[in-house]
Amino acid sequence: MQRPRVFIDGDQGTTGLQILQRLAAYRDLQIVTLPAEHRKDRQRRAAAINECDYAILCLPDTAAREAVAAIYNPAVRVIDASSAHRTESDWIYGFAEMDDQQAARIAKAKQVSNPGCYPTGAIGLLRPLLRAGLLAADFPAVIHAVSGYSGKGRAGIEEYEGEQAAPAPALQVYGLGLAHKHVPEIQLHSGLSERPFFVPAYGAFRQGIVLSIGVHRRFIGEGAQTGQLHECLAQHYRGSRYVEVMPMAEARVLGHLDPRQLNGTDRLRLAVFDHPDSGQVLLTAVFDNLGKGAAGAAVQNLELMIAGS
Structure with a gap:
């Protein structure tokens, strides 16, 4: 069975670095990042996000919206750690403990907005x-x-x-x-x-x-x-x-x-x-x-989504 590919877009920011460090211990995942010279290359970023199973966006709001707009592969599932989609009705809010059904919603979601x-x-x-x-x-x-x-x-x-x-x-x-x-x-x-x-x-x-x-x-x-x-x-x-x-x-x-x-x-x-x-x-x-308030929540949501796939 092929290991799920997880693309971290924005892995050099405070949240992205924390997520990258946490996921380094997950041997059952393929972690994908872009080298420094390609991080602002829209074509390479679009290719990376459409070739992954899960994308974690650690970007400013505008860049996060652009990244989502670049997705054409319907199999890609997204966790957005920016504030761009936290009040959007078609995104599932990634606070698993907010009620007794939220973890199940996250597990099946295509698009999850990580809480602030x-x-x-x-x-x-x-x-x-x-x-x-x-x-x-x-x-x-x-x-x-x-x-x-x-x-x-x-x-x-x-x-x-x-x-x-x-x-x-x-x-x-x-x-x-x-x-x-x-x-x-x-x-x-x-x-x-x-x-x-x-x-x-x-x-x-x-x-x-x-x-x-x-x-x-x-x-x-x-x-x-x-x-x-x-x-x-x-x-x-x-x-x-x-x-x-x-x-x-x-x-x-x-x-x-x-x-x-x-x-x-x-x-x-x-x-x-x-x-x-x-x-x-x-x-x-x-x-x-940087834990439950950011990277920890993102990893928790990723675990739920993988378990629910």
């Missing part, structure tokens, strides 16, 4: 609670997140590790125009009917994310207790290989969250912190922006 790093945490927290009615669809979500600078790609790594790294700030909040490209993705796949606030930041550490969403008691479903938010998440992800929910007792004695805690893994750790007297709840997610 920040949306992985936000959707992972919000979607189960919205579907259970513990939060209303018009919940006014305000999402704060801090990522390691590798989330900015090569530019971020150069800014903090290159020759001009000394003046780089310890923390920089961005997206102040409130038009970050992840907002439509978060709104659509979480099930929010109202546009969420999203306030991202980069910290002076290479990788890792901590994301948080505050909830006041009045926004929790009528008659529900704050502890039910934790129980809902725990039930939703029970038995999951990659997503875990911190026990409430553990959360109540935790003094801080380290965004780097799960670096080098493909795990997503969710937690619920509460203040019983006020009824306020803090929902949090910690994960590696």
Whole structure:
């Protein structure tokens, strides 16, 4: 039996390099990349993508759309790690744990859009609670997140590790125009009917994310207790290989969250912190922006697609 051919288009970017390194251990796959002198050659790229079984696109949005448009071989299956197709109805969203049928949808899909790093945490927290009615669809979500600078790609790594790294700030909040490209993705796949606030930041550490969403008691479903938010998440992800929910007792004695805690893994750790007297709840997610937030999710989706073929 011939080994499946997997073409990585954009293997020299931060996500592409991570995927290439991970797949190097898969002896049952043929990994295909283009040499440096051919990476911008449209004809060679089109030939490579049409000769593969699975294409993983680690490209800017415009280049990803061009790569998809160049596909004429109906047997080619695609995982797009850019944000170009994450809200397209004819693409399957590659967050396998978002509901109990999503992994099966990914397994049979021709086109899978890999989730964004920040949306992985936000959707992972919000979607189960919205579907259970513990939060209303018009919940006014305000999402704060801090990522390691590798989330900015090569530019971020150069800014903090290159020759001009000394003046780089310890923390920089961005997206102040409130038009970050992840907002439509978060709104659509979480099930929010109202546009969420999203306030991202980069910290002076290479990788890792901590994301948080505050909830006041009045926004929790009528008659529900704050502890039910934790129980809902725990039930939703029970038995999951990659997503875990911190026990409430553990959360109540935790003094801080380290965004780097799960670096080098493909795990997503969710937690619920509460203040019983006020009824306020803090929902949090910690994960590696290059793991479950990018390359890890792409490899997980590839494994599902190969198993479903």
